[in-house]
Amino acid sequence: AQRVTQPEKLLSVFKGAPVELKCNYSYSGSPELFWYVQYSRQRLQLLLRHISRESIKGFTADLNKGETSFHLKKPFAQEEDSAMYYCALGTGGTSYGKLTFGQGTILTVHP
Amino acid sequence: GAGVSQSPSNKVTEKGKDVELRCDPISGHTALYWYRQRLGQGLEFLIYFQGNSAPDKSGLPSDRFSAERTGESVSTLTIQRTQQEDSAVYLCASSLGGNTEAFFGQGTRLTVV
Numbered sequence: 001a002q003r004v005t006q007p008e009k010l011l012s013v014f015k016g017a018p019v020e021l022k023c024n025y026s027y028s029g030s031p032e033l034f035w036y037v038q039y040s041r042q043r044l045q046l047l048l049r050h051i052s053r054e055s056i057k058g059f060t061a062d063l064n065k066g067e068t069s070f071h072l073k074k075p076f077a078q079e080e081d082s083a084m085y086y087c088a089l090g091t092g093g094t095s096y097g098k099l100t101f102g103q104g105t106i107l108t109v110h111p
Numbered sequence: 112g113a114g115v116s117q118s119p120s121n122k123v124t125e126k127g128k129d130v131e132l133r134c135d136p137i138s139g140h141t142a143l144y145w146y147r148q149r150l151g152q153g154l155e156f157l158i159y160f161q162g163n164s165a166p167d168k169s170g171l172p173s174d175r176f177s178a179e180r181t182g183e184s185v186s187t188l189t190i191q192r193t194q195q196e197d198s199a200v201y202l203c204a205s206s207l208g209g210n211t212e213a214f215f216g217q218g219t220r221l222t223v224v
Contacts, residue, residue: 104153
């Protein structure tokens with residue numbers, strides 16, 4: 001069965017410092033990985049997905065199949081990055097499978 | 112509609128009463144999920160619907176919880192004989208399929224007093 005692990009429930013950094021939110025997954029097939037973010041009083045929304053290889057709001061994430069990881073990184077954290085971050089694993093094709101979420105990491109960026 | 116819509120936004124109920132939460136997914140989305148988010152906690156998976164397949168109910172915490180979805184339309188999550196520990200935000204999400212972006216509703220905040 002598929003599983004997503006986010007080992008850090010809470011992560012605090014100072015503004016301007018690098019930040020890395022860890023995500024490890026377990027899945028025997030070909031994974032589709034996502035990062036979702038929930039800012040205070042807003043809906044949970046997609047931040048980025050590995051297949052598009054984008055940098056969104058300065059965040060990047062690289063899928064490492066050897067280490068089964070999809071860590072989220074930003075070189076210089078900003079106060080507005082404070083939010084709850086969820087890593088998610090998609091399995092199967094468009095007609096089957098489901099998204100499995102990690103337990104989330106609360107990121108706090110201090111001024 | 113423009114996005115996933117959930118109703119009501121807020122619900123206060125007395126312990127022991129039944130409640131129904133509604134989710135209107137994005138049109139054409141075959142996958143629909145229900146999650147629970149307790150204060151300060153992460154997402155707890157409850158149930159997953161995919162097209163006409165049997166739903167994945169593996170996350171439902173007790174037999175007081177049930178959900179229905181007719182085809183690829185509206186879903187209702189029912190909690191019978193509510194308890195105080197059921198107080199949480201209940202989130203619904205829909206997607207085109209298992210490996211595509213999930214769009215979330217704004218949630219229903221349930222408070223059991």
